[in-house]
Amino acid sequence: MDQTQATQATQGGPGTGPFVTTISGVRVEFPCKPYPSQMAMMSKVITGLKQRKNCLLESPTGSGKSLALLCSALAWQRHEAARVFKLNEEMEAQHLAAKQAQAKDRREKVLEQMKKQKQQLEEQNRSLVDESVFESNVSRDIIKQEPGSSLDISVETSSIPVYDITDDEDEDDFKPAKRTRISKSSSTSIMMNKSGNDALNSNTENLQGNTEIKKGTQADLETDSPYFVPPIKELTVPKIIFGTRTHKQIAQITRELRKTKYANVRSIVLASRDHTCINPAVNKLPNKNEACRELVQNAQRNGGCQFHGRSKNLANFQALASVGLQPAYDLEDLVAVGRRTKACPYYVTRYLMQTADIIFCPYNYMIDPSIRKSMSMDLDGHILIFDEAHNMEDAARESSSFSLKQDELQRCMQDCEKVAKCGTEPYAHEEIAKLISTLSQWMDMQTPQLREKSFNSSGKCWNGTDFLGSVHASGMTQEGIALHQTYFEAIIVQRDQQMEAVRERGNRWYEEKPLITTQSVGVIESIFRLFTELTRENGRYRDDFRVAMSKDNVRQRANGNSGPFRSVQVLSLHLWCLNPAVAFEDIQKQVHSIVLTSGTLSPMQSFESELGAPFPLRLEASHVIDKNQVWAGVIGTGPNGVSLNGSYQNTETLKYQDELGEILYRICNTMPHGVLCFFPSYRMLDTLCNRWTETNVLARIEQDKIIVKEPRSGPDMFQEAMDNFYGAVAESTRNSGSFTCTGALFFAVYRGKVSEGLDFADNNARAVICIGIPFPNVRDMQVELKRDYNTRNMSRGLLGGGEWYEIQAFRALNQALGRCIRHRKDWGAIFLIDDRYLRTPRYLNSLSKWIRSSVMKIICLSSYYAGCSHNL
Structure with a gap:
């Protein structure tokens, strides 16, 4: 690791105390001793941020990648803030010195110019005096020689009278003025004519005017006016915009942030009105967005929204702290404070976004241009972190589709x-x-x-x-x-x-x-x-x-x-x-760096070609568990010798359905506590459940497990299903041996809510059953078009259509497998039920790195049912 020095604040392994390390000159504070995979990830993140490069980081689910992401990114941001503050001070000092030097130079130039103008004026005066003396001598000669002159002019300069010459036609041509005694020193200006006086007065006024201008300029210089030296543009520290797929995952991330030394960072959670609106009248309506806009925009007509008007009361982090909401809060905390203070959480976050250091949001907020516009989200120069980014290609394509x-x-x-x-x-x-x-x-x-x-x-x-x-x-x-x-x-x-x-x-x-x-x-x-x-x-x-x-x-x-x-x-x-690069190209051109992370990113080359962005820093980290903590097996044939091929045509046969039901019963009868079972589609789930109801398979399973099905829609129904599952598993844990059921069985689908983002640690998932391979629907028009598009554009580095099609399936499968192992001491069993793994070696090679070497090919099925739980 480049320039890495580590000092542990307290002795011990992970979870025993804080850990301080320096990575590439950046001091990182970690809540415990990090795993090797976490150290590798933090090193890649810090290097990428320092060099303004993008990162593609794969680390297995349960290996602590979220904690590593937060600590490394926030440590770099803090380090960068100190560096930028110092640079801004140096630039300010240089700017001030330049202004002072400029002012001094200008003053010297003004003084030099004034000196030159004074010399020029003196020369002009001498020239005018010489001319006036010449004219006076000529005038005396003319007067003396003029015949009939009635004036008796004395040659004595001391007795020369002074006359006032006027242009008034009503007055005499020559009118005697008061006789004045003139000294010899001032006698040179006696006979100065009118034009001479005008010239002198004009030069004097010019000199005085120039002096006043220069004095004004001097005053400006002395006040350090920025007119002469352009103002500096202060450097700023990039914000961190941390995106993940769902709000449930955001809640997990904020909980991780609370464990760190960076918990006091100014953070906010962005969410839609569906998650943040607290107006009872709006919540009753099907379209909260339209109802909210109508209230806010037409406040004079309809009275407006009282909660929107009070949102400015919590428009800064000091105001939030005053009502008991500290940084690293989650969305539920903000909504609770909004209800208590009658301030709209949606608009509160809009105000706080301008001064936040880290922003949490679903990552379609960053990708979708229409959402960015509606949220007034500026990405210029900031850091984008996409967690659970295995479906980033699909998300980028969807953001440019409607x-x-x-x-x-x-x-x-x-x-x-x-x-x-x-x-x-x-x-x-x-x-x-x-x-x-x-x-x-x-x-x-x-x-x-x-x-x-x-x-x-x-x-x-x-x-x-x-x-x-x-x-x-x-x-x-x-x-x-x-x-x-x-x-x-x-x-x-x-x-x-x-x-x-x-x-x-x-x-x-x-x-x-x-x-x-x-x-x-x-x-x-x-x-x-x-x-x-x-x-x-x-x-x-x-x-x-x-x-x-x-x-x-x-x-x-x-x-x-x-x-x-x-x-x-x-x-x-x-x-x-x-082409997901259409949407992603606009983003990657303006940001500081992009970090994509997930437990299932392989093959990584597809991201660079599909997204049209370079990812020079990459990582495929190993899992933190030992091999004996997970048992994985492929089941290609059932207990009655029926081939378990999960293709569409075969799954419709009753032999396949009945054989699958028998396998499911035996696993649930053997494995304790929570069991997750994934199906390729809701349609297949419904078909199999109907058949197993007819054959009493579900009734037999219910003697051991409470059965919960993932609902197709509705957050309330989904939460109720999750509560039932967690409750049954918790009851089986507390009352082992006396509880009627040994846990719960959760029927779910690949790419659904259960397969991503939810935590099934410890007894919540002692076994994960994966039925079939979740290939996208080949009859779907978009899937068909995308396969054809990739095949036609392989010359620019895209995966072929067939390879792209398989990658979509195994990324979804690997996400489901990740529900089994959630932390260093977790354990469980994985069952892959499909004979295509045995017939097609590349399918096994498409599994995540952490499970690939542990997979066993089961020939004699019955012996493993009794032994897998004992071995674990």
């Missing part, structure tokens, strides 16, 4: 037509309505060309070039779209002004003018985004997208949420991004 339904277009068009009749900017609204109508008509024209994809769905797809050509023929040209964007900008400006007038002054005239809804604004923005993505940078990325139309039969209620269900056809337009 869908529009035809019924949404029609509602938006009607909204614009209504405003055009009696609202502001009628012409602009009318033109936007015409554009939407043209797009909707184009969709109707394409409907006969849709081909059937499944029994209830049909569709068609275009690449970007073909789509633009098709809509161009319908009248939607690039120039026309640009013109309509100016109309839309005018609508938004007028809309904002109208809402501001109503909000501030309660303007009744504006209140009577209708506005297009926020939903309509979103639909119009999506239309323009569709064309912008395809045409930006002269259409550079247009063939990295596919535009698809689909017609699906779905069940909907007839009257909103209250009517009976009915089957309706929904026509949708989709923009699908096939």
Whole structure:
């Protein structure tokens, strides 16, 4: 390790006390003695941040990677803050010295210029005096020689009278003035003419004026005005934006932060209104975002939101501390304080974001440009850390993809037509309505060309070039779209002004003018985004997208949420991004560094090619456990000799389903406490559960385990399922031997909530059963398009379509396997039920490094059921 010196504050291994180490000149404080994998990860992170390079770090689940990420990144940030503070002081001192030197130089130049001007003035005076003496002598000679002169002029200079010469025609040409006694020293200026006086006065005024200007400049210099030396731009310390997949994972990260010496860092958690809104009236509505915006934007009309108005009371970290909320808080803590103080947690975090040192958020907040815009999130020069980033490629593609339904277009068009009749900017609204109508008509024209994809769905797809050509023929040209964007900008400006007038002054005239809804604004923005993505940078990325139309039969209620269900056809337009680099490129150009971490990143080369970003610093860390802490086996044949091939056709056979049920029963009868069982899809889960109910397999299992199923949707239902599972496992642990059940069995699906982010440490997961291999749905149009896209673009380093397809399956599988081992002293068993592992060696090689060498190929199944628990 480069320049690493370690000193342990207290003796002992992990968990025994704080540990201080220096990595590449950065002092890192760790809450315990780190594992070798943690030291390796911290070294890579610090090196990457110092060199402004990206990192790709794979470390097995349960090896403490989150703690290593936090401590190394925050240690570097603290070190960088000290360095930047010193540099800013040095620059300020240099700037002050430069200003003083400049001021001194300017003063010297002013004094030199004044000296020169004084000399010039003296020379001019001498020249004028000589000229006046000459003129006076000439005048005397003329007067003496003039015949008939009535003046008796004495040659004695002491007796020469002084006359006042005036231009007044009413006065005599020569009027005697008061006789003045003039000394010899001043006699040289007696006969100075009017032009001579003007010249002298002019020069004197110029000198005085220049002196005043220079004195003013001197004063400016003496006050160190920045006019002469450009002001310095202070260096800033990058923020850390720590993203993970779910809010549950964020809660785990903040708990890890509390264990460290960096717990007092200014931290915030960003979340949507769905997680932070505390207004009871808004919480009752299905769309909290729209309801919140309506309350806040039209406060004068509807009274506003009382919680939003009070959010500024907690707009800084001192205010948070005053109400008992310290840094390293989680989202639930913030919401609780918001309820107590009647301040909106959503807007509190928006205010705190400007001064926070570390920001926690779901990582789609960083990737999705529309979310970044709505959250006013600036990534420029900051550090992005993506934890659980194994699906970053999919997340980046999804951030540049979206869908529009035809019924949404029609509602938006009607909204614009209504405003055009009696609202502001009628012409602009009318033109936007015409554009939407043209797009909707184009969709109707394409409907006969849709081909059937499944029994209830049909569709068609275009690449970007073909789509633009098709809509161009319908009248939607690039120039026309640009013109309509100016109309839309005018609508938004007028809309904002109208809402501001109503909000501030309660303007009744504006209140009577209708506005297009926020939903309509979103639909119009999506239309323009569709064309912008395809045409930006002269259409550079247009063939990295596919535009698809689909017609699906779905069940909907007839009257909103209250009517009976009915089957309706929904026509949708989709923009699908096939190249994640399109979204990721904009990010990686502006940030300081990007750190991607997960337990399942292999093969790493796919990330660099797919994301279009270099990752020069990489790590594949080993697990922290010993080999005897995990037992892993592949089961290719059941107890009755039935081949366990998890392909789609085979899983529909009753022999396969019954053999699988028998295996599941035997494992649950043998393994204590919690058991997790993963299925490739909800459909397969439902099919097998129905069959096992008929054959009484579930009834036999329920004699040993309480069975819990992962719900498809609904956070409340999911939390209830988790509580039931954890409760049953806890009861089996407390009352071992006397409790009727020996634990619980959780039926879950790959890529679901159970497979990622949730903690099943110790007795919560003594066994993990993986049924089949979770290949993506081959009939899915997006999967088909992505496979074809990769095959066509292998020349730029992308994985082939077939290899990409397999990688998606094994990353999901490896995530599920990671639920088994959660820390150094954990243990458990892993069952891989599919004979394809035995027939295809590369499938075993696609497993995570930490489990690959431990896998056993089971030939005689029955002997292992009795022995695996004993061996563990």
